[in-house]
Amino acid sequence: MQEVINEILKFRDDRDWKQFHTPHNLATSIVLEAGELLENFQWNDDYDLQNVKEELADIMTYCLLFTDILNLDYKEIILNKVKKNELKYPVEKCKSSSKKYTELGA
Amino acid sequence: MQEVINEILKFRDDRDWKQFHTPHNLATSIVLEAGELLENFQWNDDYDLQNVKEELADIMTYCLLFTDILNLDYKEIILNKVKKNELKYPVEKCKSSSKKYTELGA
Amino acid sequence: MQEVINEILKFRDDRDWKQFHTPHNLATSIVLEAGELLENFQWNDDYDLQNVKEELADIMTYCLLFTDILNLDYKEIILNKVKKNELKYPVEKCKSSSKKYTELGA
Amino acid sequence: MQEVINEILKFRDDRDWKQFHTPHNLATSIVLEAGELLENFQWNDDYDLQNVKEELADIMTYCLLFTDILNLDYKEIILNKVKKNELKYPVEKCKSSSKKYTELGA
Numbered sequence: 001m002q003e004v005i006n007e008i009l010k011f012r013d014d015r016d017w018k019q020f021h022t023p024h025n026l027a028t029s030i031v032l033e034a035g036e037l038l039e040n041f042q043w044n045d046d047y048d049l050q051n052v053k054e055e056l057a058d059i060m061t062y063c064l065l066f067t068d069i070l071n072l073d074y075k076e077i078i079l080n081k082v083k084k085n086e087l088k089y090p091v092e093k094c095k096s097s098s099k100k101y102t103e104l105g106a
Numbered sequence: 107m108q109e110v111i112n113e114i115l116k117f118r119d120d121r122d123w124k125q126f127h128t129p130h131n132l133a134t135s136i137v138l139e140a141g142e143l144l145e146n147f148q149w150n151d152d153y154d155l156q157n158v159k160e161e162l163a164d165i166m167t168y169c170l171l172f173t174d175i176l177n178l179d180y181k182e183i184i185l186n187k188v189k190k191n192e193l194k195y196p197v198e199k200c201k202s203s204s205k206k207y208t209e210l211g212a
Numbered sequence: 213m214q215e216v217i218n219e220i221l222k223f224r225d226d227r228d229w230k231q232f233h234t235p236h237n238l239a240t241s242i243v244l245e246a247g248e249l250l251e252n253f254q255w256n257d258d259y260d261l262q263n264v265k266e267e268l269a270d271i272m273t274y275c276l277l278f279t280d281i282l283n284l285d286y287k288e289i290i291l292n293k294v295k296k297n298e299l300k301y302p303v304e305k306c307k308s309s310s311k312k313y314t315e316l317g318a
Numbered sequence: 319m320q321e322v323i324n325e326i327l328k329f330r331d332d333r334d335w336k337q338f339h340t341p342h343n344l345a346t347s348i349v350l351e352a353g354e355l356l357e358n359f360q361w362n363d364d365y366d367l368q369n370v371k372e373e374l375a376d377i378m379t380y381c382l383l384f385t386d387i388l389n390l391d392y393k394e395i396i397l398n399k400v401k402k403n404e405l406k407y408p409v410e411k412c413k414s415s416s417k418k419y420t421e422l423g424a
Contacts, residue, residue: 007184020204040133098126147346215393235365243352243356250345290379293371296372303333
């Protein structure tokens with residue numbers, strides 16, 4: 001993964017684009033790329049696989065750029081969130097159910 | 107990174123949730139989590155760092171779950187997109203400019 | 213406004229497109245058009261006024277198509293929400309503040 | 319409709335909130351409310367009608383606030399876009415088809 005991150009940062013720095021990467025701008029960019037991914041499913045599920053790959057890559061790239069500017073460790077924040085979700089969605093209550101945790105009995 | 111992916115897949119499979127993870131549903135989920143991240147910047151830039159970390163983690167987690175169901179290699183799709191962007195945004199034309207490539211002279 | 217709604221419904225029905233207008237598809241379409249509006253502000257605030265007008269029109273059009281398929285009265289749902297917001301955001305607590313109601317003292 | 323717009327503007331002005339209503343902030347707010355609407359359809363189509371009404375109302379309200387700050391006429395921009403779409407999606411090519419116009423033969 002570090003190799004991937006290095007390539008992304010090199011791409012950014014070769015263009016001197018870090019100056020545009022505020023947390024606000026990057027959050028906006030993630031939303032816009034996520035919309036482009038979802039556009040594949042707007043009217044039916046005949047998605048374009050090549051486009052799906054590219055949009056997913058764009059979203060992950062902006063996420064990694066976001067972790068860079070705030071000096072976050074992507075592994076740590078993901079693993080911490082998984083732990084939090086394990087408490088929020090206990091296996092015995094959630095198994096095979098798509099109900100949101102707010103709808104699950106106390 | 108493989109350790110992180112294994113934790114995410116274990117969380118999903120312990121709950122038997124893969125059945126809900128169609129490409130369409132995951133694309134929708136990425137959009138919704140991206141919106142929650144952006145909400146930190148709706149009226150001003152006083153974001154909540156803990157919330158930012160958690161929303162970023164949610165987005166990356168759904169992206170990794172997406173690559174899993176389509177059997178995609180996250181490294182490969184990101185590196186391929188970086189290569190494509192290098193052709194689309196040549197350094198000599200883009201340096202220090204936030205103009206979109208469509209606005210750059212031919 | 214009824215004239216506007218009639219034009220929108222005629223456009224839809226001339227193309228026999230109501231069949232694609234499920235609540236889910238229309239909600240997705242609103243998100244995507246909203247993303248296209250926001251794209252005007254991704255890196256700076258030099259928005260394209262003509263594009264802003266068209267994206268706003270698309271969003272309002274999909275909202276009106278949504279009210280049509282669920283047989284909702286746009287006036288009623290907006291006025292009801294304004295009333296609800298008046299209770300949620302009392303003038304004396306909110307005046308000149310962009311703080312969210314959740315952050316306002318009890 | 320003018321009555322509805324008057325109520326919305328009164329709500330805003332009673333709280334002195336116009337100062338926060340830049341085009342950028344309102345575009346962001348529309349995206350976020352659109353996400354809340356779409357959340358009703360994230361995992362299945364068992365949407366909450368009351369919530370759908372309120373989110374639709376929020377989106378339309380922000381659109382009307384947007385037209386106010388830019389001094390746009392909502393009727394004019396919608397009718398102009400319908401006219402443009404009539405040229406973009408000719409009845410004889412689009413009838414009963416959900417294909418995007420870009421996929422339609424020339």
